[in-house]
Amino acid sequence: MIEQIKNRERIARRLEPDNDARAQLVNNVTAYAQQFLEGTADAPAYVAPDDEHRASFDASISNKGIDLATLLATLDQHVDTPGVNPTSGRFMGYIPGGGLFYSALGDFLAAVTNRYAGVHFASPGAVQVENALLEWMAEVVGYPATSAGNLTSGGSIANLIGIVTARDSHSIKADQVKRAVVYTTEHAHHSVDKALRIAGLGACVRRTIPVDEHYRMQAPALSDAIERDRQEGRHPWLIIGSAGTTNTGSVDPLDAIADVAAANDLWFHVDGAYGAFFALCDEGRQILRGMERSDSIVMDPHKTLFLPYGTGAVLVKDRQQLYESHHSHADYMQDVIEPDQMLSPADVSPELTKHFRGLRLWLPLKLLGVAPFRAALEEKLLLARYFHERLQEIDGFEVGPAPDLSVVTYRYVPARGDPNEFNRRLVEAIQADGRIFVTSTLLDGTFVLRLAVVSFRTHLADIDETIDVLMRTARRLEQTR
């Protein structure tokens, strides 16, 4: 038996590189990262995947390992090239991501030291780091210090946690779901629908409140809808406002909605996954006024704090309710003793064992301070406005309302033919070109393009190039019809 054990040990020890091997591995991976980042300035924002490459990519797992150089070459060719390139400053589709290098270092350290960030008992330091970040976020959005929250994998799970807490706070049990009414606009993010369904609330009555010409919820219409539902015997309980919709970047009138929520005793949840961090800027704070009066709020550091994908956040004012909706107990956890007041992530989320995702945010914030983040967000607001003004000056282009935050909608109106069809072709031509990446949406049946200025790598030169590519591509399409 000892022989057998030792035999296995010999092979299992390959899992632990020695000092020299480790240094070599780190060198090679660092060299790859450097080369990748040196290339980002000129790399295309989109590379259409081709079938040949797809067919030649062997992603399968086998018993025997291969060398790192081969593996990095494979990554380069098959993973880090085809598709959209969120590390490019000219990627402005959907809601762009970021990829702060400082966060990559935080992830590296978190993975090496592998602190158990789920419960305070296991890593008081890691939990303190995450709670300090949540306290800072509470301050940013104007929540009281007594609020609690969780760093999630993204905005979708953050919305789920907020909605589950709201459900329990209003005691929406299975037999009442069909009478219970939720109020949103048509621009609410689809993760809200998912969250409602996952939370067992799929059968709730949904009211889509009309929006104004800026695509913002009409608060008087909300008030009327609640009144009507009450009179007709239904049970209004939840309003979901957007602090920056994905479609148009519009911010609902949060202060007026908070008035309606307070007057009717409804839970007010704000989805600020994209927009809430603009509260770091004076101007953003003005636009977002009223969000501090909500009961729960979602914000995504992997959007507007420029982190690599994998970090969202939810804050809830009613700390006790957040805890009661999410904590549980097990005998094998009986040695875990938590100090009063110190909430562990596992008590306020569906997760137990989790990535120490706080370090990827804490490290850059501690190293750099808040100032460069604030400046970058102010830059995004200005760039969006600049694009909106510049594009209007170009013949053929038509812009949507002045941006509330950093999303601009626009389209090209051709001299002849169906504008929807033309703009669909315009998006396709721009994506095929690949220098910039923009996406489209439908507003009241009209096909429009969007520009989302969110990446920390998007600067004035990128916007100028974007305008140039848009103009030339539209002209070319008009001439070749």
Ligand SMILES: *Cc1c(COP(=O)(O)O)cnc(C)c1O
């Ligand atoms: C991105 C986004 C979400 C979803 O967040 P994920 O991090 O993608 O899960 C929710 N709401 C809004 C407004 C968003 O922009």
